[in-house]
Amino acid sequence: MRCSAGNWCALAATTETACVPGTYSNALGLTVDTECYPCAEGFVCEASGITDLTGLECPAEFYCGSAVAAAADAVACEAGKYCPANSIQGIPCVQGTYQPDTQKDTCIGCEQGFFCDFMYSLGALPSQKVECLTGHECPDLTMSRPNPCGPGYYQDTAGL
Numbered sequence: 001m002r003c004s005a006g007n008w009c010a011l012a013a014t015t016e017t018a019c020v021p022g023t024y025s026n027a028l029g030l031t032v033d034t035e036c037y038p039c040a041e042g043f044v045c046e047a048s049g050i051t052d053l054t055g056l057e058c059p060a061e062f063y064c065g066s067a068v069a070a071a072a073d074a075v076a077c078e079a080g081k082y083c084p085a086n087s088i089q090g091i092p093c094v095q096g097t098y099q100p101d102t103q104k105d106t107c108i109g110c111e112q113g114f115f116c117d118f119m120y121s122l123g124a125l126p127s128q129k130v131e132c133l134t135g136h137e138c139p140d141l142t143m144s145r146p147n148p149c150g151p152g153y154y155q156d157t158a159g160l
Contacts, residue, residue, distance in 0.1 A: 002029045006049035018049035022069030026051050038067035041088040060105040063087040076103040080127035098129050115146050
């Protein structure tokens with residue numbers, strides 16, 4: 001007897017044994033449980049006998065390494081990062097955006113009067129927006145660096 005996908009059969013066995021949660025297999029004829037593949041990164045394999053990872057993507061706001069056997073084992077996205085569905089790790093917010101909260105699937109655009117410097121050169125973290133510096137302006141909602149005031153102008157108040 002040749003085992004069906006998602007199962008393995010010991011030699012001379014008359015019954016199939018399902019690949020355990022955290023594993024899957026689309027191959028036929030497995031003879032030992034170690035031939036079941038670990039669940040791929042970015043997926044959650046909660047059931048036994050999985051043959052196809054379609055529809056088993058790691059949920060948005062979380063990321064999943066390999067062999068994840070339960071949604072409860074998915075890792076919450078960290079502040080300063082975002083995790084769309086099927087993430088294998090948190091993705092850092094890009095220049096001009098930030099994310100102060102954990103477990104989010106998008107970053108937030110910077111706001112007027114603030115800058116969001118993903119390079120950290122001025123002390124900002126991807127989890128923070130920083131008030132515009134004195135002597136500078138931050139008019140753009142995607143500011144990554146404050147603009148110095150032009151010749152003949154000054155700014156003695158932060159956050160403008």
